[in-house]
Amino acid sequence: MKKIFLYLFILFFFVKCGNADTTKREEQTAGSDNMASPGIINYSVMNIYPHDTTSFTEGLFIHEGVLYESTGPGGDDRYKSWAGPVDIKTGKPQRKIILDKKYFGEGSSILNGKLYQLTYKNNTGFVYDARTYKKLSEFTYPGEGWALTHDSTYLIMSDGSNKLQYLDPATLKVTKIIGVEDNNGPVSNINELEYISGYLYANQYLTNYVLKIDPASGKVIGRLDLTNLEMQSKRKYANAQETNGIAYDPATKKMFVTGKCWPDLYEIQLN
Numbered sequence: 001m002k003k004i005f006l007y008l009f010i011l012f013f014f015v016k017c018g019n020a021d022t023t024k025r026e027e028q029t030a031g032s033d034n035m036a037s038p039g040i041i042n043y044s045v046m047n048i049y050p051h052d053t054t055s056f057t058e059g060l061f062i063h064e065g066v067l068y069e070s071t072g073p074g075g076d077d078r079y080k081s082w083a084g085p086v087d088i089k090t091g092k093p094q095r096k097i098i099l100d101k102k103y104f105g106e107g108s109s110i111l112n113g114k115l116y117q118l119t120y121k122n123n124t125g126f127v128y129d130a131r132t133y134k135k136l137s138e139f140t141y142p143g144e145g146w147a148l149t150h151d152s153t154y155l156i157m158s159d160g161s162n163k164l165q166y167l168d169p170a171t172l173k174v175t176k177i178i179g180v181e182d183n184n185g186p187v188s189n190i191n192e193l194e195y196i197s198g199y200l201y202a203n204q205y206l207t208n209y210v211l212k213i214d215p216a217s218g219k220v221i222g223r224l225d226l227t228n229l230e231m232q233s234k235r236k237y238a239n240a241q242e243t244n245g246i247a248y249d250p251a252t253k254k255m256f257v258t259g260k261c262w263p264d265l266y267e268i269q270l271n
Contacts, residue, residue, distance in 0.1 A: 035183040041212060041224040046254075047267040050091035053237050054079055056260045059107035059117075059148060059192060060245035063130070067247060067256070067265075069093070070108035070117055073101075074261065081105025083117050084133070091265065097133050099126075107147035107192060109155060111169050116155060118145030125172070139172040141165075149193040149200070151215070156200065158193055162186040164200070164218070180213055182220040187211065194246040196255070201246050208243045210257070229266055230259060237263040 051057075056074030058081075060067070070083035081103055082096040097117070099105050104120035114136065115128040121144055127137045147158040154175060155167040162180045167173065180187045180202075189205035199221075200213040208230050212222035226243045233240040241260035248255050258265045 035181075035219070036221075037183045038211070038220045038223040041210075041222045042271040043224060043268045044271060045229075045266055046269050049088050049256075049265040049267070051258050051262050051265040052086075052091045052093070053239065053261050053263050055091075055093075056241075057192075057245040057258055057262070058105060058146075058260075059083070059109070060247040060256070060258060061109055061149065061194065062247045062249040062256075063110045065249065065251060068108065068110070068115075069245070070105050072104045072106065072120065081119075083108045083115065088265070095133065097126075097128060097135075106145045107149075107158070109148040109150050111150045111152075111155060114169070116148055116169075118148055118157065120144055120146075127172075141172075146205075147191055147193040147202070149195045151195045156193060156195065156215075158190045158202065160189060160191070160205065162188045162190060164190065164193075164213075164215075178215065178218040180211075180218050180220060187220055192244050192246055194248050196248045201248075203244050203246065205244075206242065210243070210246060224270070226257060229257065233259060233262040233264060237261065 056072045058072050059070035067086045067088045069086045072081050073079050080101055081099040084096045085094045087094055103122055106118040106120050108117040110130045113130050115130045117126045123140050125139045128135050143159045146160045149156050155169050157165045157167055164178050165174045166176045168175050180190055191203040191205040194201045200215050202211045204211055208225055208227040210224040211220045214221050230243050240262050243259040245258040254267055256265055256267050
């Protein structure tokens with residue numbers, strides 16, 4: 001009798017534990033499935049400025065009221081990658097840091113008096129004095145370099161995956177990595193970046209989306225669709241390519257977007 005009772009007790013224990021484990025897994029799965037889809041962010045165009053159609057935009061930002069841009073060569077041997085300040089009224093660069101032809105320039109950012117610039121597949125970044133544009137040093141990183149911004153403490157770098165790397169600006173070593181995801185899972189092709197009021201905004205390569213990302217969790221909480229601006233740009237200039245370029249002026253609260261070889265730079269207001 002005791003043996004029968006012991007057998008029934010053991011059987012009950014395993015059934016109970018098995019059910020509990022199954023319930024736990026189901027709750028975890030349901031939690032993932034129930035992540036809210038990114039909200040739609042609407043916008044209004046406030047102003048339109050000229051943009052140089054020879055500029056294959058890879059980076060865009062504003063520092064102390066000045067617009068900066070960095071470019072790739074755009075597949076045209078006549079043009080080399082460069083970075084530097086741009087006259088917003090004309091769209092023309094005021095001064096260029098020109099890269100050697102072997103480098104495909106990518107994103108750039110200024111932090112603590114230094115201008116940092118990435119390259120695409122050369123595993124090499126450059127550091128310049130932000131005032132004189134004298135090259136101070138080079139640094140290396142694994143994988144590709146796509147975009148660069150900062151949160152006033154760390155440089156934030158994308159490599160085309162769903163991973164964003166936080167770099168110590170003094171050592172240029174990775175201090176942490178966050179994964180970007182939405183309700184469908186990891187979100188790859190994270191491209192040109194801008195840090196705005198505590199959130200990361202990112203162009204998603206091969207789309208016209210600008211994603212609003214919570215840097216604390218890596219979750220995409222909003223999506224801005226710039227298809228209309230891309231279509232308008234291509235109607236004005238046939239060689240215009242995809243959206244790629246976000247700049248924000250914290251002093252004036254103005255946000256600007258453009259794309260590769262676009263004829264215009266748009267000042268937009270998020271609604």
